[in-house]
Amino acid sequence: MIKFFYRLGAEIKFSQSETEFATISKENVLWIDLLDPTGEQKRAVEAYLGTEIQSRAEAEEIESSSRFYEEGNAIFANTNFLSPADDEMLMDPVSFILVGNTLTTIREVPLRSLDTIMLKLQALPEQFPDGFSIFVEIMDRRVDLDADIVELISKDVSQFSKRINQNEDINEEFLLDINQLQENAMFVRENVVDKQRLISNILKSKRCPKEAGIRDDLTIILQDIASLINHTNFAFERLEYLQDTVVGIINLDQNRIMKIFTFVSLLLMPATLVASFYGMNVKLPFAEQWWAWLAIITLMLLLVIGIWFIFKRKKML
Numbered sequence: 001m002i003k004f005f006y007r008l009g010a011e012i013k014f015s016q017s018e019t020e021f022a023t024i025s026k027e028n029v030l031w032i033d034l035l036d037p038t039g040e041q042k043r044a045v046e047a048y049l050g051t052e053i054q055s056r057a058e059a060e061e062i063e064s065s066s067r068f069y070e071e072g073n074a075i076f077a078n079t080n081f082l083s084p085a086d087d088e089m090l091m092d093p094v095s096f097i098l099v100g101n102t103l104t105t106i107r108e109v110p111l112r113s114l115d116t117i118m119l120k121l122q123a124l125p126e127q128f129p130d131g132f133s134i135f136v137e138i139m140d141r142r143v144d145l146d147a148d149i150v151e152l153i154s155k156d157v158s159q160f161s162k163r164i165n166q167n168e169d170i171n172e173e174f175l176l177d178i179n180q181l182q183e184n185a186m187f188v189r190e191n192v193v194d195k196q197r198l199i200s201n202i203l204k205s206k207r208c209p210k211e212a213g214i215r216d217d218l219t220i221i222l223q224d225i226a227s228l229i230n231h232t233n234f235a236f237e238r239l240e241y242l243q244d245t246v247v248g249i250i251n252l253d254q255n256r257i258m259k260i261f262t263f264v265s266l267l268l269m270p271a272t273l274v275a276s277f278y279g280m281n282v283k284l285p286f287a288e289q290w291w292a293w294l295a296i297i298t299l300m301l302l303l304v305i306g307i308w309f310i311f312k313r314k315k316m317l
Contacts, residue, residue: 002041004032005121012125014118018044031121031134032104033114049074049099053106067194068201074099075207077198081111081142082149082191087180089149089187096135098207103131105138113141132209136217139199143224146192150231153185157238164242170249178246182239189232196225267307271300 004021005014007028018041021029032045034053042053051074067078075098080091092111097104105114117137121128128134160178164170199218202208208215274296 001035002032002037002045003035003118005030005118007125010125012122012128014122018048021048027101029102030128030131032102033118034104034106035110036108037106045104049097049102049104051097051099053097053104054078054095068198070205070207073207075202075205077202079194079198080191081113082146082188083111084149084152087177087184089184091187091191098131098135101130101132103134113145114138117141130209132214135202136214136221139195139221140217143192143195143221143228146188146195147224147228149188150228150235153181153188153235154231156181157235157242160242161238164245164249167249170246170253172250175243175246175250178239178243182236182243185232185236185239189229189236192225192228192232196222196229199225263311266311267304270303270307274300274303 001016002018003014003016005012006024007013007030012030015024021044026048029048032048034041034045037045046053051072054076069076075096077096077098078093079096080093083090083092092107092109094111095106097106107114117134120137121134128137160174160181163174199222203215203218203222208218
């Protein structure tokens with residue numbers, strides 16, 4: 001699907017047909033959004049912009065050198081937009097192409113944040129003179145959403161800490177929940193650092209507008225990202241501390257169980273020895289007396305009580 005926005009007088013209009021490119025001047029086109037585009041739509045946009053659109057494999061390239069580059073009169077930038085899904089994080093790749101005053105975005109899935117900006121674009125056309133201003137708005141909104149995700153992670157960390165303090169369901173499953181939250185925090189940090197690198201490269205680019213407004217806004221976004229990185233690092237450190245605490249509690253519980261088993265074994269060992277001794281098929285002292293069984297039971301009980309008393313006195317229970 002294709003949707004592009006262009007300036008018509010004081011208003012911003014949009015169209016969903018690539019055939020209308022021929023009737024609109026390049027200087028008036030602000031934003032071209034491609035959502036899972038067809039081959040024809042890609043070729044139409046390439047011909048209109050005079051540059052090649054990245055493939056999905058190029059957009060998902062991991063190397064930092066391939067996430068941002070300049071070619072001809074175009075800036076190519078790739079990043080991922082995070083979205084929570086149950087207990088995991090989904091990473092949706094989004095590509096940006098800046099040619100002159102026109103921004104082009106390529107994505108595979110619908111993104112609510114971009115839909116919101118499209119509505120704002122038409123409601124407040126005076127705030128978006130060119131594609132760079134739209135790009136800044138997208139980055140600003142995405143960093144705000146990343147901040148909300150970090151806040152959710154911090155709340156989950158606080159809930160986990162409360163569960164540990166109240167000793168609620170401290171088991172292996174709880175440890176796996178902490179590990180999953182660590183993975184989510186790591187994804188968020190990687191994603192935020194990726195945006196930091198992208199915006200820094202934009203600011204260093206000679207094609208970035210010289211207007212103070214654009215550069216000031218990008219600088220403020222970088223400051224917000226730096227703050228997010230600090231919060232994410234703190235959340236990750238708290239999760240490591242909680243993980244160590246849970247492992248320690250589980251180990252203590254296991255040691256307590258082993259201690260009980262060991263104590264019971266030691267407690268019954270002398271009595272078992274006496275029972276085994278008098279269970280042998282040989283003549284033993286007093287074995288033929290009628291009260292022999294009563295004496296044996298009494299001796300076994302005395303040994304059990306004696307062992308228990310020794311452990312209690314040594315404060316080993």
